[in-house]
Amino acid sequence: MRILHTSDLHLREDRPETIRALKELLRIASERGADLMTIGGDIFHSKEDAEVLRPKLREIFSGDGPEVLAIPGNHDADAYREDLNWGSKITVATEEPFSTFEYEGFAIIALPFKDELTTSLYDRLQSVSDKHSKSALLLHCTLDIGYSSEDFGEEESVSYFPVTRETLREWGFDYVLAGHFHRNQSILKLGEEIKFIYPGSPVSHSWSELGKRKAVLVDVESGEEEGLSLDTFYRDECEKVVRPGEEEELVEEIGVWVDERVGDDCEIRVIPRGHVRLDEKEFTKMLEEACEGAELTHEFYRSVKPVLNHPLFRRFKESLDSRDDIDDKEAVEEMALDAMSRLLANRELRS
Incomplete structure (x- = not known):
């Protein structure tokens, strides 16, 4: 099982380079034999962009290439309805409080965007992680590692879904495939086995996001991760x-x-x-x-x-x-x- 993880595309009608970045991600995923591409939130910059771009995306998300599993982020949380068609290859997980997807014995728990972590949600995530021998949590969050507000792009100074390393260790998922952090790729070990991954934005949205952009290829069987450089706008x-x-x-x-x-x-x-x-x-x-x-x-x-x-x-x-x-x-x-x-x-x- 190989997963290409990305996040924070912020697709916009007035920025065609964001659409080109999406196509490049799907190309790289196919080239590197990824079984699945995960998107950790903020596919769109706004719900208005989602509405305008949806017809174009149906074609992009219905062609050759891997399946795509995505969650809403803080920018596009209101963009998804059950009656909308985004394409045959993409699933946007909007079910509350979360959804569980099985891929070849590997479970991905997809958590739609939330402002904060409640006690009830904490307990339910702890319970679901105990049921799977190998699993990943897909979420849009602010990790407590001292990033400045500009590291998250042109965001308000708000800690969306703040979560601590200790909480993630207690949940025990093998991987935390995260989004919201824009500046650079960041792969952290949380204890002996757990790995937390911010891929960084796949296209530069502001001058705080410098240098060639990347995505992360995760090989679940070998436990290895690889940062892949993208041929996208930076x-x-x-x-x-x-x-x-x-x-x-x-x-x-x-x-x-x-x-x-x-x-x-x-x-x-x-x-x-x-x-x-x-x-x-x-x-x-x-x-x-x-x-x-x-x-x-x-x-x-x-x-x-x-x-x-x-x-x-x-x-x-x-x-x-x-x-x-x-x-x-x-x-x-x-x-x-x-x-x-x-x-x-x-x-x-x-x-």
Whole structure:
């Protein structure tokens, strides 16, 4: 039994890249021999998107490829009704409080989205997990591992269905196939046997979701998981610190980073920070040539040629270089360059 797990597609009528991501997931699932694809909530960004896109999805979810088992998330909890046809290959589990599906002796307990965990639900999940020798819980939740609100995408600062590691250990499912966390893939061991999986969003929805997107392939028999890179839309950024005299090396590094992403379906930006010896116009021209096709942020670098030539800075630099008790001399030098450039600009330090 092999499962491709994903979540948080947030399909939207005005974002065709989300539909392309769904097709890519189904392609990868077939290519890697997955028997089932699970979606841990938020297939749609809204119930309105679900209504508009449903006819298109019937074809996508009725073709070749694996069966799909999905649950509602907080964004699309109101999108599903029994009389709607989503396609022959997909089952959206909406039965309360949860549904149990059997696949070759492996049970998946599908829990539709809820705001919170009640005592009654806790007891029922504990009871159902005891009935199966091998099982997984499919849910949309916030795990207590210190993620910030931006890790969950463009969400409100609400902990939807907060659940602790200890609770998941007590339930005893072999796998927890989760959704709601957008930023990166996260696979955690909860004790000796239990594995918790956030696949991350399969397409970048915001600038908090950087880098190539992934899904997770779970082999139930071997107990192994594999993160699979997806050929889907993503965002990425390159933030580099430049120091005086190292401008060419930095621009070369940035150019390589940009070139590596040429041809990808992506949106990228470059954020250079620090101080340069060159004239700002000259350095900016070098950056723009290296960053063709990328968004370039200009606000975090400045020329400090007057500071470098100032006798006070030269004395400071000689003293700094002679010290052996300072661990990060570059950081200290950066602070001095910044402070002196401000003083010179405000005419509080003589040239």
